[in-house]
Amino acid sequence: MVERTPILDMLTYVFLMVGIVIVGFPIIYALIAATHTIETVSMVPMPLIPSDQFWVNMQAAWNKGDLGTQLMNSFIMASGITFGKICVSLLGAFSIVYFDYRLRTVAFVTVFCTLMLPVEVRILPTYEMAANLFGPMQIVWDFLRLDGIIAWFIGHDIQVKLDLSLLDSYTGLILPLVASATCTFLFRQFFLTIPEELCEAAKIDGASAMTFFRKIILPLSKTNIAALVVIEFVYGWNQYLWPLLITTNPKMTTAVIGLQNLIPQADDLPFWNEAMAAALIVMLPPILVVLLMQRWFVKGLVEREK
């Protein structure tokens, strides 16, 4: 700092400690609760000294909530969204920045208009869309009265139902969340800062567009990709509304949704120790990703929103 302010410096550290403890308190408390038996956890107030039931509760929560399956689903969904988003946006941004074609502006505006439209504001129609991916085609089909035309050709009545449901499937969990204008926009901004000379040099050396993409663009984008991996993985893992709608089969649901079944309701025995153990298990993977990749995470978060 600029001047010597010993009292203020001390206060800074004191308040920081208080802040860290307050921010961490819900988790610390959950950790302690997860070590208790149901008798001690429902005492008022619950003793703040950890007990020895941690693994017992973990196991109980794991079995009760079928966490093995659900964590796997969460993992598949989160990685699918991350991978899909990054691939789609990388290619899209490359197309927008490095090519000139007639519909370029149209494509850019089309993607860009969806920048901040979260799935929450259009849940019902998106759900209908996922319930039958061929819905729009069916409308066209019916509108053109193709049923009648075909029936006239082949001589007997026929009804064509186009049906492809994404409910209770990994595709349904992942695909609608893959389109992301933010990622495309970020990559576009980044590509624009890549020196022109690189592209010129590559062209002189006879590189095709895809070679240039593979050998130059991809390696240069490494840090941006790492940053987005962290953010999108956390985003995918923590999705709530979409998996809630699209999955009805408990075998296909994600861990964050499944957690709700473990929260004690008014008439249940207060198994808060197991609920907290389950909550800790479910939140661990994204926390680990954020902490282990902290440097990229901070960079990605700040740059993504520019």
Add this chain to the structure above:
Amino acid sequence: MIKRSIFSNRFLPYILILPQILVTATFFYWPALQGLMQSMMLSDPFGLHNRFVWFDNFIQLFRDPLYLQSVATTLIFSASTAFVSISTGLFLATLANRALKAKAVIRTFLIWPYAVAPAISGVLWLFLLHPSYGVVSLAIKRWFGTDWNPVLNGTDALLMVIMASAWKQISYNFVFFMAGLQAIPHSLIEAAAMDGASPFRRFWAIIIPMLSPTLFFVTVMNIIFAFFETFGVIHTVTQGGPGGATNILVYKVYQDGFIGLNLGSSAAQSIVLMSLIIFITVMQFKYVERRVQYTG
């Protein structure tokens, strides 16, 4: 904007952009269009007939006292959530920026709640503020002598979801404020100190104005978060209750559409939310454009 040196290929660019366009069209534009149509339709209880009713659903909506109550709840909820999380985030970031030692450790300890899902944050706070078992609710009862029961009392329930949502968002704000603070030129602070400005004076006279772009941006993002992403908190913790006290707009869309199966009204509500977010985005962009000129 485009590069000076580009590739020319007739089909390749279309193939590259195709996946993005397909997904966007299927899961953004088509549903949005459907929603718009649905919002002007009235369907009978069996869903057999649809009648085109123009803006009747919207008129009904704004005459519905439950909807207006939900609007008021959402405004209170998002303003309080944004205020609590932004002020705490700013406070902690300012302190962390002052700290000379252990900066990395402090940052690590403050950013991890970002990774906690809103729904899980809701579960944690439900346990802390539970009327019979929660330790914080016990403290409230002892110290303030007031009754605390978020299961029955609407104000308490609203406070609980505000806490759960704001807590999760603190680390997000913290990261942005840290980045913003580090971007302030040190010479400015030093010059002010030479002129005899105390640390507090410097905070109000230099740091806050220099931080105002970040502050604005973070406010917008927090409001968007409170409007939409807190669905998980509401759904796990209160389900809109008690008596609609925590029934925020996005939860009402879900409730009316999926549980009440009032498709027209739900679609109209979606359209209202969509217009709102488009408005926010446009505002944001106007502002971003300005900032680009300002710094460049």
